[in-house]
Amino acid sequence: MTAGRSDDLDAAHRVEPGAAPTIGAPYLAPDERDARIEALAGRLEAEPLRIGTSVDGAPLVAVRVPARGDGPHERVLCTANIHGIEWVSGLVALGLLERLGRDDAAVESLRRRAEVWVVPCLNPDGYRRTWERGGDGRLAELRANSHGVDLNRNYPLPPGARRLALPGAGSNTPGDATYCGVAPLCEPETRALHDLCAAQRFHAAAGLHSFMGTLIPARVRTRDAWRAYGTLCRSFAAAQSATRYRRLASRWIDAWTGEQEDHLHHGLDCWAVCVETFPVLATLRQHLRAPTRFWRFNPRDPAPWIAQDVEGLLAYFLAALALPRPSAL
Template sequence: MSGFPQLCHTEVIGTSSLGRELVAFHLASRALHEPTARLLVTAQIHAGEYVAGYVARALVRTLLEEYERDPTVSTLLRRATVTVVPLLNPDGAHFVWQRRGWVGFKGARATANGVDPNRNFPFVSIPGRRAWNSSSSRPWSPYYRGPHPLSEPECLALARLCKRARFCAAVHLHSFGGVTFFPASANPQVAHVLDVFRDVFPAAQRHHRYRPVPEPVSALCGQLDLFLLHAFGTPSATVEVSRPRFALALRPQRWLHFFSWANPPDPERWVENDVPATIRVLGALLERTRGHPLLPEHPEMAEQVPE
């Protein structure tokens, strides 16, 4: 990204358990120290979801290359700083790559410590039915939430970034499934913001429209979406990039190869499908939040994030 010094600033926000850097790209048409709304895009928090990181990096390229060419991109970068963290789990990603994807379901999600990083964020206990994949205190579970919230340095680094930046909204890229998950909040202001994933986002997708799936907040134990909303007032959604190929059903030898399910052979098709839609939805989120985070429901959770 060195060809765009006026638009892109890179920052190492932390390191992984094994010492790999966690890099954030801050994209804006103005200097970072100037007051501006802030939007966040994260990707590949789960080790094997390579296509999510691929789409995130393509988003960075598109925002840089289309500035002053595409009015939507130009307006977005003039009004906001878009921060993209395209690889949140570098240790897990390296392990998956070394093993050519043969890591099992837990290995395709976990950090180097065997923790599901998207269950490692602080949470408050909410009455209601838990989902089968909410989180687990059992270390052998693929949804193991770790010994304590923010035990994973990757999650701690992201939480510190969010505490500092106070993003007005966020999008988290995962794979696969072709759906968009977001908290089913009873707060009408939150619901109004997140409704962009019911209309704006799918309407802008070129090949495949993702189905919006509101999730009961009682089911979201330790997940990034609800942590950002509760601690910082940052509404966000989880976008499951791509759809599994029907051809996989005809290849029994690949049924247990999670990498094949999570990563399509044609990632550029999903770049075409999801990058323009993500740019559109970032603009819509900026409009509906007016560039400011909402009132957090549990601001005390932010105190669990050390400086």
């Protein structure tokens, strides 16, 4: 190969700052994502609500989908993209909004019983950074907010719990991929979500991520809560048409990390599960060595994952609504 050809190849793979040539449809640029949220909300006769502002000044948007009928109802919550690079999770959240506009037994049953809140992008600055860099960069850069904080390590630990020095449990070192920030809820994004949850008292929540193909419930130690999460995870998986995700948890080994699901369960009395879309095997099948970090976390064709995980979410919410709150179990 001549030097000239080699230069051409380099040029073809170079990502210019400000351009984003490597991420395209069906993934959505930040502005396209916001337009899609607005359009889906309009179709559901729901208004997008601004629940806060990111470090860089982007709105944090929630869509409140009203319940049907006049009877008493609970509220449930779905959040996504707390990690900037995990774009498929945002598409699953948008898929849920789309699905809630359809009329079938599962949607009717859920909307008769609950108002559904969806926050499709909890980390718009990390999302935009991922876009601007064409999906390539260090994990810490693409995952964190604009203070370099891993937002899913920035929630308070339950009273008396402490963070163990385990991989992934959250780091006190700025620049690390799981840097937990100077104090719990010190970041505007986590503070906004906490305030929303405190005000709305959600009965159940799902936080969407990628990749792994697992369900990670809040860490619980009582037998009843452990069993309840077993039921909830099985309900989710049973509704998935192709690849059923399994619960990833241990009653004894799991560590406190400052993750959202633990805070929602122990701090806000809400059933809470983290959903990791896109299994490890599927991403390895897609690329043994991904061309950019983006394609490790996100499927080239997200449609089948969106479809089956949205069904899982509907089933999970319905199963959680059949339970009393965690404190009443």
